[in-house]
Amino acid sequence: MSMVQESIEVGVPLSTAYNQWTQFEDFPRFMEGVEQVTQLDERRNHWRTKVAGVTREFDTEIVDQLPDHKIAWRTVGGDVQQMGLVTFEPLDERRTQVRLAIDFEPDGLAEKAADAMGIVDRRVKGDLERFKAFIEERGVEEGGWRGRITPGG
Known part of the structure; x- marks a missing residue:
């Protein structure tokens, strides 16, 4: 497995950053190579990506989600093996640190x-x-989605 870790400061309040991130079907608007995300239910999403001319489709399952704090996921089935975690930390009332870690x-x-x-x-x-540009432009x-998903729950 390989790991990628990146973070960014966004100029919006914590709940604004977190709430937008839960809108998975908007990911193609700011994620390169993501063509479509379809939310199947509270836990599962279906993805279609195209990277270097290769199209892949796979499902992800949210395994831990705590509003205004974190969302953890993993792929299920298919040939894509990935797990990740995005966390949100308030810097002040108007700024949030978003950290993303992906194992693939x-x-x-x-x-x-x-x-x-x-x-x-x-x-x-x-x-x-x-x-950052997407959410800051809108404000x-x-x-x-503010639901709680617990590991194994």
């Missing part, structure tokens, strides 16, 4: 080479920068 298993020569060259790290950093979230 590169599949095939192209993905292994991209990982070795730091391309995955740069993509995640770019995704966070686009999230308010487009929705939010």
